[in-house]
Amino acid sequence: MGLDAFVAALGLLVDPWAILIMLLATVVGMIVGALPGLGTVTALAMILPFTFVLTGPQAIGLLLAIYVSSVYGGSIPAILINVPGTPQSAATTFDGYPMAKAGKAAEALGWVTVASTIGGIFSMIVLVFAAPQLAALAVQFGSIETFALIVFSLTTIAWVSAGNPLKGLLAGVIGVILSTVGVDELSGADRFTFGNFALSAGFHVVPILIGLFALSEVFVTAGQGISTTAKPIISTGFKIARFREWWAMKRTILRSSVLGTFLGVLPGVGATAASLIGYAQAKSASPKPENFGKGEPEGIVASESANNAVTGGALVPTLALGIPGDAATAVMLGALVIHGITPGFQLFNRNPDLVSFIFVALLVANIMMLIVGAMMAQVFSRVLKLPHALVMGGVVALSLAGSYVIRFSILDVWVAVMAGLAGLLLRYANVPLAPIVIGFILGTPLETNLRQGLIVTQMQPLKFLESPIAVGFFTITLIVVFWPLLKRFLPKRRTID
Amino acid sequence: MSRVVNTDTLLGAAGLAASAVLLVSSYRQGATVFLLPGDAPPFLVPQLFLYVLAAISAAILIGGLRRGGVRLDAKNWRAIAVGFATVVAATALMKPLGYLVVAPLAVFVTVLNLGYRNHLVNAAVSVGIVALLYLLLVSFAQMPLPTVPGLGI
Numbered sequence: 001m002g003l004d005a006f007v008a009a010l011g012l013l014v015d016p017w018a019i020l021i022m023l024l025a026t027v028v029g030m031i032v033g034a035l036p037g038l039g040t041v042t043a044l045a046m047i048l049p050f051t052f053v054l055t056g057p058q059a060i061g062l063l064l065a066i067y068v069s070s071v072y073g074g075s076i077p078a079i080l081i082n083v084p085g086t087p088q089s090a091a092t093t094f095d096g097y098p099m100a101k102a103g104k105a106a107e108a109l110g111w112v113t114v115a116s117t118i119g120g121i122f123s124m125i126v127l128v129f130a131a132p133q134l135a136a137l138a139v140q141f142g143s144i145e146t147f148a149l150i151v152f153s154l155t156t157i158a159w160v161s162a163g164n165p166l167k168g169l170l171a172g173v174i175g176v177i178l179s180t181v182g183v184d185e186l187s188g189a190d191r192f193t194f195g196n197f198a199l200s201a202g203f204h205v206v207p208i209l210i211g212l213f214a215l216s217e218v219f220v221t222a223g224q225g226i227s228t229t230a231k232p233i234i235s236t237g238f239k240i241a242r243f244r245e246w247w248a249m250k251r252t253i254l255r256s257s258v259l260g261t262f263l264g265v266l267p268g269v270g271a272t273a274a275s276l277i278g279y280a281q282a283k284s285a286s287p288k289p290e291n292f293g294k295g296e297p298e299g300i301v302a303s304e305s306a307n308n309a310v311t312g313g314a315l316v317p318t319l320a321l322g323i324p325g326d327a328a329t330a331v332m333l334g335a336l337v338i339h340g341i342t343p344g345f346q347l348f349n350r351n352p353d354l355v356s357f358i359f360v361a362l363l364v365a366n367i368m369m370l371i372v373g374a375m376m377a378q379v380f381s382r383v384l385k386l387p388h389a390l391v392m393g394g395v396v397a398l399s400l401a402g403s404y405v406i407r408f409s410i411l412d413v414w415v416a417v418m419a420g421l422a423g424l425l426l427r428y429a430n431v432p433l434a435p436i437v438i439g440f441i442l443g444t445p446l447e448t449n450l451r452q453g454l455i456v457t458q459m460q461p462l463k464f465l466e467s468p469i470a471v472g473f474f475t476i477t478l479i480v481v482f483w484p485l486l487k488r489f490l491p492k493r494r495t496i497d
Numbered sequence: 498m499s500r501v502v503n504t505d506t507l508l509g510a511a512g513l514a515a516s517a518v519l520l521v522s523s524y525r526q527g528a529t530v531f532l533l534p535g536d537a538p539p540f541l542v543p544q545l546f547l548y549v550l551a552a553i554s555a556a557i558l559i560g561g562l563r564r565g566g567v568r569l570d571a572k573n574w575r576a577i578a579v580g581f582a583t584v585v586a587a588t589a590l591m592k593p594l595g596y597l598v599v600a601p602l603a604v605f606v607t608v609l610n611l612g613y614r615n616h617l618v619n620a621a622v623s624v625g626i627v628a629l630l631y632l633l634l635v636s637f638a639q640m641p642l643p644t645v646p647g648l649g650i
Contacts, residue, residue: 049634049640050633050634050638052638052640053638053639053640164557166553166556166557166560167508167557169553170508170512170550170553170554170557173546173549173550173553174550176542176546177519177543177546177547177550180542180543180546184539186536186537186539187530187532187536187538187539189526189527189530189539189540190526191523191526191539191540191543192519192522192523192526192543194522215584218580218584218607219577219580219581221611222573222576222577222579222580222610222611223572223573223574223576223577224572224573225573225576225612387613388611389607389608389611389612389613390608390613390618390619390622392607392608392611393604393605393607393608393611393619393622393623393626394604394622394626396583396584396587396600396603396604396607397600397601397603397604397623397626397627397630398630399584400584400587400588400591400596400599400600400603401596401600401630401631401634401642404591404596404642404643405634405638405640405641405642408640408641410588410591410592410643413588413591414588417581417584417585417588420581420584421581424577426508428504428567428572429504429505429507429508429567430504430567431508446542447542450537450541450542451537451541451542452537454537454541455535455536455537458535459535459537
């Protein structure tokens with residue numbers, strides 16, 4: 001990032017509205033992240049309609065602040081009530097709750113907040129250096145290479161998502177098929193509209209997101225019932241440890257931040273895996289592994305710096321290639337496109353000020369997370385006392401309004417309702433929902449590039465294999481898909497007790 | 498019974514049925530499209546992915562029949578049905594009655610359905626949330642929501 005671009009980015013941030021919006025978004029993101037069952041993607045989906053009246057930089061600032069702070073927000077209930085607000089904070093419960101029970105909730109929140117900020121800023125620095133390099137590499141990509149890259153990303157995300165890989169793949173395929181509904185841009189043919197003129201414009205990503213993540217959560221909550229006995233919330237505060245104690249954790253912080261950033265760049269791995277791997281690595285490297293799980297601050301630091309480091313890592317392929325690393329960055333990508341910003345080399349080439357703004361906004365979002373987290377720790381313990389039924393009521397009101405205002409069409413509300421029902425049934429069938437969104441967002445570029453590639457090769461798909469880059473991506477895709485079979489033929493390692 | 502009717506068999510069967518219906522539709526619609534020589538057909542990608550959907554659904558169905566799956570009986574289906582019906586009714590009535598009438602009712606019934614029994618707080622929160630959203634979206638963001646007939650709000 002050049003100095004001129006950096007100064008220009010700061011100029012965009014001087015807009016007091018941008019700062020105010022980011023500050024509010026940080027608070028909202030923390031609250032939604034702290035409420036168990038909602039999470040980062042739901043927070044982004046519900047806030048997306050509000051970005052339509054904002055300028056591009058304001059919208060980007062808002063979404064980045066929500067993204068970063070909601071990942072952090074999940075750790076608050078993990079410490080205070082032993083329930084992670086988001087899956088990314090599951091590993092934080094291992095040592096966070098024992099610390100809180102031992103009367104050290106304020107210290108635990110201090111460790112979490114600062115570790116999250118360090119992880120987030122570390123990954124932002126990597127993003128600044130890695131994204132332009134990757135974007136420059138993408139210049140060599142034509143339609144065939146881009147198609148192969150999308151196939152690789154989509155397959156990997158779906159295959160490694162969660163539980164049964166086949167179900168992950170099924171979800172990704174559903175997403176791609178949904179993206180083909182409406183008038184085909186190349187031929188003008190109606191596809192799967194069944195004579196309904198309103199469907200000609202195709203589905204919009206926001207109602208699908210709202211239905212899959214927000215409304216389905218309301219239905220799932222109805223299905224499982226809400227416990228009337230509230231979990232006891234440990235009284236809290238905020239206390240940052242001394243520098244000496246932080247310095248003793250430097251290896252753990254660095255290891256987890258590197259791990260989180262690297263895993264964030266890889267498609268489909270995500271923050272949950274990063275925090276668990278970060279925790280496991282810290283435990284195995286510790287001279288006192290027996291202390292882990294009993295209120296060891298190093299466990300909290302390991303998981304939180306890893307899961308927040310994913311944020312910058314996942315933005316590397318999103319900004320450089322237009323390929324999201326997870327569901328949250330898929331929503332971010334969708335939002336950028338809605339605001340007329342197309343990620344990839346052209347973005348870096350033609351709009352360096354905006355790219356620099358994204359980097360600076362990510363830095364500011366992390367610093368705001370630290371400040372707001374420190375100042376409002378006491379408030380968040382009260383938020384957790386809110387009856388969950390009332391929160392779900394708010395989700396219904398927001399879903400109805402949010403899906404309508406996208407295109408001022410009642411059809412979009414129906415799409416959200418049906419997506420909510422589908423989300424409920426798919427959750428019961430253990431089908432991950434994130435690949436549907438990623439498939440939907442990548443579906444259009446996948447189709448466009450495949451068809452352009454076929455036109456270029458005069459309808460001979462085997463000619464795709466003349467591109468070494470495409471062959472590389474197809475080979476890795478096949479290895480990922482057939483890895484469970486390949487593993488059977490590899491010699492088994494002996495396990496050490 | 499769980500060997501035949503379980504989440505995996507139902508998912509597989511639904512996926513197969515959907516892919517069959519959409520494939521038939523795509524071939525019917527595709528036959529009416531005029532293509533220039535060298536053009537990639539508009540239904541190429543949907544059909545490709547529908548065949549993949551059918552194959553994956555068949556694999557899940559067979560897996561469900563062989564291994565059995567999770568039975569769908571440990572849920573409060575009545576509460577789910579009420580929750581879904583509430584949102585469906587709200588969607589159907591939003592245009593004719595307006596957001597400010599329908600949304601508070603939908604929120605109130607949803608919260609009630611989820612077991613919250615303090616009706617006064619429920620009513621206040623239902624009206625409050627909807628009013629706040631309305632102010633944010635309509636007054637602040639200039640994004641109109643369906644209006645109440647005769648009132649214009």
